Amino acid sequence: DAGVTQSPTHLIKTRGQQVTLRCSPKSGHDTVSWYQQALGQGPQFIFQYYEEEERQRGNFPDRFSGHQFPNYSSELNVNALLLGDSALYLCASSLQAAEAFFGQGTRLTVV
Amino acid sequence: RKEVEQDPGPFNVPEGATVAFNCTYSNSASQSFFWYRQDCRKEPKLLMSVYSSGNEDGRFTAQLNRASQYISLLIRDSKLSDSATYLCVVNTDTGRRALTFGSGTRLQVQP
Numbered sequence: 001d002a003g004v005t006q007s008p009t010h011l012i013k014t015r016g017q018q019v020t021l022r023c024s025p026k027s028g029h030d031t032v033s034w035y036q037q038a039l040g041q042g043p044q045f046i047f048q049y050y051e052e053e054e055r056q057r058g059n060f061p062d063r064f065s066g067h068q069f070p071n072y073s074s075e076l077n078v079n080a081l082l083l084g085d086s087a088l089y090l091c092a093s094s095l096q097a098a099e100a101f102f103g104q105g106t107r108l109t110v111v
Numbered sequence: 112r113k114e115v116e117q118d119p120g121p122f123n124v125p126e127g128a129t130v131a132f133n134c135t136y137s138n139s140a141s142q143s144f145f146w147y148r149q150d151c152r153k154e155p156k157l158l159m160s161v162y163s164s165g166n167e168d169g170r171f172t173a174q175l176n177r178a179s180q181y182i183s184l185l186i187r188d189s190k191l192s193d194s195a196t197y198l199c200v201v202n203t204d205t206g207r208r209a210l211t212f213g214s215g216t217r218l219q220v221q222p
Contacts, residue, residue, distance in 0.1 A: 033209060042115070042198050042212030043155065056209045090154060092210075100210065102154035 002027070004093050004103035012109045013081050021076045021106045025093030032074040033100065034066060035090040043090055049074050078108075086110045112137055115213035117199050123219045128189045132216045134182040134199030141211075143202040144175055146184050148195045149215065155198055158184075189220045 005024045013019050025032050031050045035043035045058035049068035068074045072093075078085055086109050092100040117134045124130050136144075144161035159166065161173040161182055172185040182199055199213040 035210075035212075040119075040214070042214045043210075045209050045211065048209050058209070099157055102156070104154050 004029075004091060004101050006089075006091050006103035006106050008106060009104065010107045010109075012111060014111055015081055015083060017081050018077065018079045019081060019108060021078075021089050021091075021108070023074045023076070023091030023093070023103060025072050025074070025091075026101050029093035029095045029101070030072055031094045031096065032068055032072065033092045033094075034074070034076045035092065036060070036085075037088040037090060037105070039087075046076070081110045083110050113213070114138060114211050115199055115201055117213035117216045119214055119216060121217040121219050123221060124189055125221055126189055126191060128220075129185065129187045130189055130218060131186075132184045132197055132199075132218075134184075134213055136180050136182070136199075136201045136211075138201070138203050138211075139180060141180075141201040141203045144173075144182050145200040145202075145210075146171075146173055146182075147198040147200055147212075149198055150195050155212075158197070186218075189218075191220050191222060194218055194220045 007022045033048040034046040037043040046060050048056040052068045063079045065077045088105045090105045091103045094100040115136050146158040147155040148158045149155040159168050161175045163175050165174045170187045174183045196215040196217045198215045200210050
């Protein structure tokens, strides 16, 4: 079992650009959540996808959007990147209300 | 006020010491409580769930006080391998898990 996998592992983007991050959930999991972790902080909930729909959303602007595919994999898109978007982006998958497992994250640097 | 508050530390303790971390949460509707462990530049991993009756897993003991909205983690006989950041986590929804993280408490166990 491959666990939760995220790609890419590292990314450097310029202010104003757009970025897409990808997540494949653990086998058998149907729910994907995305978190942003700034340096020295705990992860902050961005949104959660289940049955290809956004079910819950944290306090993030509309520049942050996502998608879930029929195979349960997910993408996180961020438009008009700001320097403050630099962070570790974590994907977590779960089956219904069971334990959430995290991927290793994508480290995004905006310059 | 942050939803989940923790002392950032660092806690520097010698091997074999007992160390306790505390955490408070602001939302009285919180349903589930956890401690996660995060190693440097790695993803968070579930250490243990926290129940009202208290629970123990080897050298680790977690306690929950709903009246005071307070969670604790006790680590006995600290090992070098316990060095990590410990994240206090709550979940306020009854369904799928959107987790609210504290900023974490850093522990450094010294030889």
